[in-house]
Amino acid sequence: MKRLLPLMLAAALAIGFGTANAQKSKKKNKGKDTEKVAPAKKDDDKDKGPKPYAKFIDSTFTTSKGLMTVHQKKDKYYFEIPEALFGKELMAITRYTKTAAGGDVFGGEEVNEQVVRWEKGPDDNILLRSITYVMMSPDSLSPMFRAVDNSNAAPIIGAFKIEALKKDSVYVIDVTSTFDGDNQAFSVDPRTKQEYNISSLKKEASFIERISTYPTNTEIRTIKTFGVNPPKRESGPSTGPRTTYFPASVGVGVVTLELNTSFVLLPSNPMRKRPFDYRVGYFYNQYSLFEEESQKADEDIFAVRWRLEPKNADDAARQKNGELIEPKKPIVYYIDPATPEKWRPFLKQGVDDWNIAFEAAGWKNAIRGEYWPEDDSTMSLEDARYSVIRYFAADIQNAYGPNVHDPRTGEIIESHIGWYHNVMRLLRNWYMIQAAAVDPDARSKEFSDELMGQLVRFVSSHEVGHTLGLRHNMGASSATPVEKLRDKDWVVQNGHTSSIMDYARFNYVAQPGDGVTDLFPRIGDYDVWAIKWGYSYFGDDITEEQAKATLNTWTKEAYKNRRLWFGTEISPYDPRYQTEDLGDNAMKASDYGIENLKRLMPSLIEWSAEDGEAYKELEEIYRNVLSQYRRYMGHVIKNVGGIYDSPKTYDMEGPVYEVVPKALQKDAINFLSKQLFTTPTWLMDQSVLNKIKPESGVESLSALQEYGVTRLLEGDRLVRLIETSAQSPNNYSVNDLFTDLSASILSEVRSRSNITVNRRNLQKIYVDELIKLLEPGDVTVRSIPNGAGYAFDTRKVDLDQTDVPSLARGHLERIKGWLSSAATGSADQVSKYHMADLRKRIEQALDPR
Template sequence: MLKRLFFVSTLLFLFSTTDALAQRKKKDSKKTTTTTTTTPADAKKPDVKKPKPYNKVIDSTAITQKGLIDVHKVGDKYLFEVADSLLGKEIMSITRYSKTPAGGGIFGGEEVNRQVIKFEKGIGDNILLRSVTYVITTPNEDSPITKAVENSSADPIIGNFDVMAYNKDGKNIKGYVFDVTPLFDADLQAFSLDPIRKQLLNITAFQKDKSFIQTMKSFPVNTEIRSVKTFSTKPPQITPTPTPRIGTNFPSGLDAGVVTFELNTSLILLPQKPMRKRAFDKRVGYFANGYSVFEENSLKAERDVFAVRWRLEPKNDEDAEKQKRGELIEPKKPLVYYIDPATPDKWKPYIKAGIDDWQEAFEFAGWKNAIRGEYWPENDPTMSLEDARFSVLRYFAADIQNAYGPNVHDPRTGEILESHIGWYHNIMSLLRDWYLIQTAAVDPQARTIKFNDKLMGELIRFVAAHEVGHTLGLRHNMGASHATPVEMLRDKEFQKQFGHTSSIMDYARFNYVAQPEDGVTDLFPKIGDYDKWAIRWGYAYFPDAKDEKEEKALLNTMTKEAYKDKRLHFGTETSPFDPRFQTEDLGDNAMKASEYGIKNLKRILPQLITWSKEDGEDYSELDGLYNSLTGQFRRYMGHVTKNVGGIYEDPKTADMEGDLYEVVPSSIQKEAVAFLNEQLFKTPVWLLDQNILNKIKPESGVEAMKSLQGGTLNSLFSGDRLIRLIETSSLNKKNYTVDELFSDIRKGVFSELRINAPIDVYRRNLQKLFVNNLIEALDNDGKKTAMGLNRRPVKYSETDIPSIARGQLTELKNQLKLGAASSTDRLSKFHLADLVSKIDTALNPR
């Protein structure tokens, strides 16, 4: 068909050409010999829009707002007047949702897009808008290598505007006026949703006729643009078979075929005097930014990595001297966090208290009144919740159980410019569940599904303080709770003074270790010793340090001294193999802490029906609490399991003693497996309270128990863990081995064989899972791989894992044969014989 169409179109072209030639010949034959010569000067010039006089463009009808960028509204057009002094200056652009369609999991106040932009003069009467990305740089602009850096980092042009008028002072140009209406009433990615977001939200074509600019406002350091954007939506696909579905369909999109967003874009001038960078240090938990630096005399590109933090400076030299003498001083610009007026009034004081709690940490760094929470002022037209000049805790009407604390920072230096904390309504439901399941054994206030306002307010205060910590630049410190010995978690006086973790930035929710007889009443995390030290590290002012290098040396001395105290250590949230750095755990020994935790769960479980009961309501609350309790038990198993194949990781510098990595002692790993054998693999039938299960589930718990036990068993057999055991056991014969792991688990899982006892359904399921894992480790097809410590895949067939698995299966098969022969329980005999057959097939595949 394509060839035929091409042939027909070719014929049409030939016919039309022949006809045109014939017509031309007829006309030519009538021409006289007189000819006219056409010169380039006579040719029609392209229609170029030339700038007009300023008062012809910005006339008496223009509505003008002065600010970072002067904004003129002329008719239905919005014009920017960019000062000549602003050209080339870097501006942070931050776009947030102001209003969103319901049901998509996104909410007004959340960030959509952020990037650095700059305006520059084009080659004619035009202004270019570029997006700036910091990837590589050079510190010396006069160096020849600067040209190489420039050639490798061209910034994309995202806007090209004809200058409509120049604002001149005599012959000097003061400003450039151009129309930005097409920039903000269109779907330019820099100020709208990116393609991935659109895909996830099932958004398709931009609806130009239903989109417009709502307002533009300008202020001394920022310009705010509010726009309305409408998109068509992708209808859900109907298929005869279930298929995975990517994205979310808005209910309004299903009804109307389109969805509408309100977006607010803040343009903020980046600081003209960049803040001094503070070199990132792995020993202190700060978020970081960085880029590659090319220097003339360096042998390779270096990574300049620096901490993300606010700028705190003294008001004057006199205050700086006072601070050096040990006096507390107020910063030139304190940190102010506003509370969304949409927040329920009864929770506002607790959120403010959570913000103000950080004052103590800043005092440790030499500042007073450095941070405070404030209520959003009413009826102030100069303020907007989306305005990036203001840091705000935004309250979302959402059923998500979460809160988060982001920040917007200068990519050149890491200086935090503002933060919008996100607070979802249902975080309170999560707090209720956590606190009830973890502390109801010792706190009578927790023994109900509806907490009193004071208790819930204090829970909210704790979460607010945690999220504010993130906006100050602090990462999670998952190792903080490990600094507290388990028995100290039961000490009333110790808990009153220090709490159960040294950092509120840990995920150490509440003290689940304390027993009813201990009398511990301080069960909440609070700003701890590590938090104070971390704020001091990030915000101490060093006026005598001439540059970043001298400041880094001073900080290094401070950090080495701090590292002598375990309560001041940082434990990364990203370590996959250090058992000290875990979420939701407490104490310096997971086995002891979890044993205390299980004792409390056993006290709480029988009371769940009473504590969740409401007349006229179903058992959904009971169902949720039971799932929370079993989830807590599952977490305890995970805390213990991470010790197996564990490696301690302590970030150190070359001027500190000791190694960075240390293998978890064999005794601790064996203790962990023994705990799992006792608390999990010996069926925890106490979890299967039929009085509860009969009210919330149709099953009796057989499959649920198999899932619970199987999850931990599969984790113990995971290839990554086994590879680590092979690596670490090669260093020292005393280190725990894969063979010991398999043997220790086998003794616990098949303990009935030693005493010829009947094997119930739970244990039969567990034993099948164990055998299946060993058979998987045989790697009969040679395709199984695992991730090594170098983050590269390792083939099982090239390790000892299949060999050990074969030896273990052979020994187990012999034990099973004897057990089957001597067993007097019918189902046990069938089960053992089946396992023998399964192992035979695996060892001798046909």
């Protein structure tokens, strides 16, 4: 308002000056027969500026009061922006409320989110800017702050003429065209448009459905119709990005999407940040921090979590003395009313299960699931005040758990968990393949509601964990000795993994007769510890540095217990950190898993049978058997060239990086020799295969074996073997790997015996891969910097300048000698042809002239 007063005063003076001159002119010409003076032109300037509030907002408007008071007149919408809101930061979160079918996007999914703020602009305008947190300076009065501000211009995403002014510094603006138009900040982003061949907005079929406003948020529901680019006639192979169409748009040339944008006021009293610690698995936010006294820019990295605070000082004191207290504002997740009723209790229980972890942080009743009150018309599923487990009627086999958080502090504002209906299909397949050997309830095409409900509960707990800020802890299951997974009492007490945030799924190690019936993941020791770390309350009576020191002490103490370690989900080289694995030894665990897979094979037809139906169900289950078997191979392969990565700080003892012992790497090759390279004929059950495919399984097995060979000979693995064997001759080397593989894969050549078709295929694959290593070229090697979260260091290595081609040449020469000697052996004719072919391939590769 202060900026407007001089302008208004100047306008008033100008009007007065003009009127006085007119009066003088009349007196001067009085009594003279002169040409009539034309009437003064109406001063339009009076209509150009803001109107008085009372003259603009009248009884023809419908008004709703809230964070931004909303006025509606027919199809026009106006916001009141109080001056007190200028400079305040808001989250703008846009979600789909309804989508066109067939595009794999669903109502409730997020489209866009950003931080915005209102500010006064020039010429009676209000501006809306988008704020990006990349760099910060804490002292707004320092020269450093000005330098940061000069490098951090916020884009203007809306400019609004002030339509009316209220005496108490409130500005009325017309927001209609911003929200019924195609402003990217509140609409579908360009990449999505490109993916679905969406073109320009159809203004005549796009409108604001309603705007609702509340004390801390304003909700804008819009319907947007877009044109669709017609299919192009392709004259050659496509080189652009993948595109598709919503099926509904193909026939009519348009697509209609319904969106909801939430404006949520961020806390005026920001939550105290919790410094990110890479030894505890939390999602994080970060920005560069420039301080006046610092000699370099620091990275301010902090964990993402909900704000839990005591209701009052008395509660804070009680909690400090060890008593559990209820938080001022608990974490509440609503169950989408579109969810089938029989699954709602299990989804709710998956939320409630986390209370045991919050108790370790000093809270009781800190988190709960609630059913959506369907008779309350004041509540909306898209209202950003509510966190919801959304049900999606889709055949996607997945669920996910995101959150929306304050980028300044990491405080979680709300979350919409996505649960696709067909995740139950995924759960059926996982549980049948991994647990049916010991659980009779898993031996049917359809599970009982109770069993499926417990599986849904497990998924609910896992996804809720993500929305509490927790990352995947892929190292949790490696803290359990394999043999303990067969110990009934131990598993009942501890579970088969120490974290529900692991991809440990179900206990596939337990064997029939062990008596193990506790096969599900649950909130474990690590989860309890991680919630204690993230949600223990530190009052204002201690500084941030003191709180950080306390957390560090706790973490070092926790690391004395292997079950409380965090293992990153992105490690390219630590065999302890893997998806879908169990136990502390992949070779032992996979042996047990394969024994159980063998037990399933004779029963697959019976468990999938349904009269009058084709064998699609049998094919799906069999594919899942192959996938599980392939996972076991991958778990073992990661030991070769493996490096243990144990996050530690300066005040902890021992190395961070350690080479996987040579004996374990040789065990891995021996396992692969036994379970993969020796033809797994049990997978080629002809009673199954002759019902689902015309082939006998030769090529399917060949693909599995090719996967094993190519993974073992990957360039980055060979680089690690070179690096680690250079440290000590006692470490496994590339030469050891080639020697062991050749001995296993080419054993019939050395014994001059008959070679089956599967083994002939495998030998060709292996020899061809060695030939490729004569000219291996560049490879990208990734590593995780010590102390990093999701960051990778990458470097290019020219394998041509390493020992790899030399060793490949030497071993090919050696194999050629074996093949020459085997030519006079007693193998059958096809085997001799095969060996002659191998020898010729090697000779041409070694001497292409």
